[in-house]
Amino acid sequence: MIRWKEWKKVQTKYKNLIRLGIKRGKAWEWANTRKAYWRIAKSPILHKALGEQYWIHQGLKSLFNRYQTMRWT
Numbered sequence: 365m366i367r368w369k370e371w372k373k374v375q376t377k378y379k380n381l382i383r384l385g386i387k388r389g390k391a392w393e394w395a396n397t398r399k400a401y402w403r404i405a406k407s408p409i410l411h412k413a414l415g416e417q418y419w420i421h422q423g424l425k426s427l428f429n430r431y432q433t434m435r436w437t
């Protein structure tokens with residue numbers, strides 16, 4: 365949600381979605397949406413664009429993976 369909110373303008377959202385591999389038509393459709401930030405955060409388009417690899421590349425670690433390693437040791 366925070367990443368989507370950081371992109372503020374429709375044009376910025378559109379460019380970033382395309383850069384992250386979303387097709388132009390879908391990127392424009394979602395960049396122009398008037399839905400609330402939390403509603404968009406749960407959308408399949410953001411889950412595809414901002415997947416696990418995106419966050420790992422940003423330097424963040426998965427809490428789920430950490431939980432799995434702690435649970436089975």
